[in-house]
Amino acid sequence: MTQIKIFDTTLRDGEQSPGVNLNQLEKLELAKQLERLGVDVMEAGFPASSQGDFDSVKQIAESVKNVSVAGLARAVKSDIDACREALKNAANPRLHVFIATSPIHMEYKLKKTPDEVIDTAVEMVKYGKQFFDHVEWSAEDASRSDLDFLAKIIEKVIDAGATVINLPDTVGYTMPREYGAMFRYMKENVPNIDKADLSCHCHDDLGMALANSFAAVENGATQVEGTINGIGERAGNASLEEFGVALNIRNDYYPYHTNLVLKEIKRTSDMVSKFTGMTVPGNKAIVGRNAFAHESGIHQDGVLKNAQTYEIITPELVGVQSNNLVLGKHSGRHAFTDKIKQLGFTLSDDKLKEAFVAFKSLTDRKKEVTDDDLFAILTDIQTDTSNVKRYTLVDFKVQYGSSDKPNATVTLNTPKNDQQLTDSDTGQGSVEALYNTLDKIIYEDTQLTDFQLNSIGKGRDALAEVHVSLTVDGIAVSGRGSAQDVLEAAVQAYLNGVNRAIYQVKAI
Numbered sequence: 001m002t003q004i005k006i007f008d009t010t011l012r013d014g015e016q017s018p019g020v021n022l023n024q025l026e027k028l029e030l031a032k033q034l035e036r037l038g039v040d041v042m043e044a045g046f047p048a049s050s051q052g053d054f055d056s057v058k059q060i061a062e063s064v065k066n067v068s069v070a071g072l073a074r075a076v077k078s079d080i081d082a083c084r085e086a087l088k089n090a091a092n093p094r095l096h097v098f099i100a101t102s103p104i105h106m107e108y109k110l111k112k113t114p115d116e117v118i119d120t121a122v123e124m125v126k127y128g129k130q131f132f133d134h135v136e137w138s139a140e141d142a143s144r145s146d147l148d149f150l151a152k153i154i155e156k157v158i159d160a161g162a163t164v165i166n167l168p169d170t171v172g173y174t175m176p177r178e179y180g181a182m183f184r185y186m187k188e189n190v191p192n193i194d195k196a197d198l199s200c201h202c203h204d205d206l207g208m209a210l211a212n213s214f215a216a217v218e219n220g221a222t223q224v225e226g227t228i229n230g231i232g233e234r235a236g237n238a239s240l241e242e243f244g245v246a247l248n249i250r251n252d253y254y255p256y257h258t259n260l261v262l263k264e265i266k267r268t269s270d271m272v273s274k275f276t277g278m279t280v281p282g283n284k285a286i287v288g289r290n291a292f293a294h295e296s297g298i299h300q301d302g303v304l305k306n307a308q309t310y311e312i313i314t315p316e317l318v319g320v321q322s323n324n325l326v327l328g329k330h331s332g333r334h335a336f337t338d339k340i341k342q343l344g345f346t347l348s349d350d351k352l353k354e355a356f357v358a359f360k361s362l363t364d365r366k367k368e369v370t371d372d373d374l375f376a377i378l379t380d381i382q383t384d385t386s387n388v389k390r391y392t393l394v395d396f397k398v399q400y401g402s403s404d405k406p407n408a409t410v411t412l413n414t415p416k417n418d419q420q421l422t423d424s425d426t427g428q429g430s431v432e433a434l435y436n437t438l439d440k441i442i443y444e445d446t447q448l449t450d451f452q453l454n455s456i457g458k459g460r461d462a463l464a465e466v467h468v469s470l471t472v473d474g475i476a477v478s479g480r481g482s483a484q485d486v487l488e489a490a491v492q493a494y495l496n497g498v499n500r501a502i503y504q505v506k507a508i
């Protein structure tokens with residue numbers, strides 16, 4: 001069976017989703033989770049785009065060792081130099097250099113003739129090849145490029161040293177048969193094509209990203225690029241979890257396999273959704289909340305008689321566990337430490353202590369502590385930015401009655417001179433009363449632009465999780481908070497957003 005390599009670009013193309021703004025600690029945790037998921041290559045960022053991106057590519061390259069780490073570069077020397085510097089300590093670095101090849105991009109965006117584009121591409125691949133064994137070259141907007149021109153430039157960049165040729169459907173315009181035909185054309189018309197891997201990269205503007213990826217594979221692509229949950233620019237990228245599970249389930253049809261560890265899918269999807277604030281729709285294939293729910297009586301009856309009547313994927317395959325009780329009130333530090341290792345986390349002694357306290361406090365309030373609860377605690381602790389002074393909640397109260405206007409009182413520790421401040425305000429609802437009060441205490445000018453409430457797990461005692469989008473002194477950030485109580489989660493999410501903005505300003 002041919003192996004299809006999985007190139008994950010959640011941290012680069014995915015991070016370009018509107019409103020998504022991951023900090024360095026979150027990117028690192030996500031990179032470690034992608035390593036557990038078994039992707040072959042992860043594109044950690046675009047080092048030349050900002051100091052923050054550079055730093056996080058560097059940190060990821062130094063931390064994950066079982067996966068190739070790639071950095072994106074435009075076809076200019078300074079971008080390639082930034083990748084070289086950021087990836088210098090990576091175990092298996094890859095340069096990903098791109099230039100547009102469609103007539104519209106060459107004429108209006110690059111203002112270059114086709115021959116100039118060929119020269120630049122060749123020159124930059126040669127330049128990159130001096131520092132990288134693995135050079136991926138992408139023809140941006142390949143799907144709207146002239147096939148003969150594409151064949152010509154591909155032949156030349158392979159001669160210049162490119163080891164992977166990626167043909168993106170940058171604007172999500174192409175149809176599966178057309179996209180597949182482009183790959184077949186290159187296989188048949190580029191004389192040295194066997195010296196490089198062919199790769200596909202599909203956007204979902206017309207809802208074709210996954211179908212196009214399969215069409216590419218059917219016609220010779222051996223690498224598939226995409227993101228977890230399909231996040232990305234505009235309508236997003238091909239969903240890698242959908243690709244991996246579809247190949248696994250239809251192995252009777254496709255003679256291909258991937259190295260993905262499918263049981264890590266749900267957890268990876270949850271982490272991406274939590275960090276980005278992009279909630280997964282309930283009906284999303286593989287990772288949606290309803291993906292394994294059977295509503296109609298006929299279906300339920302069938303599933304009870306034989307699960308395969310209506311269930312082609314088992315929840316267990318992708319790591320969806322229903323209420324797996326792992327540890328309880330009486331579990332000791334030893335069992336807890338073992339469990340953390342099993343989940344793939346390495347914590348410093350201080351963070352381990354902190355995690356144990358958070359776990360014990362959860363067992364006081366929640367009867368059954370599941371893997372997913374622990375995972376939430378651990379990711380919160382690993383991405384905690386408390387080394388930068390910030391707002392912390394001391395106490396809050398809300399007076400609420402169905403015929404009274406809600407009134408909130410909040411006490412916060414503030415970063416300014418470590419002052420503790422208390423204030424009160426009202427609102428149309430309890431959350432508004434709390435947020436109006438927070439605005440009175442917080443020094444930064446803060447506007448709420450979005451609010452979402454979900455539960456982590458099922459049952460009455462499930463944790464509440466709130467995601468907010470804010471602008472804090474003009475910086476767009478997202479914030480999240482989880483707590484047993486919905487109002488506390490709402491307050492924590494707001495403070496988290498404000499603290500993230502403060503952290504971002506300090507980190508620049």
Ligand code: KIV
Pocket residue numbers: 013098138139140141168169170171201203
């Ligand atoms: O969609 C695209 O063309 C890209 C390239 C930079 C690979 O993301």
Ligand code: ZN
Pocket residue numbers: 013168170201203
């Ligand atoms: Zn893209």
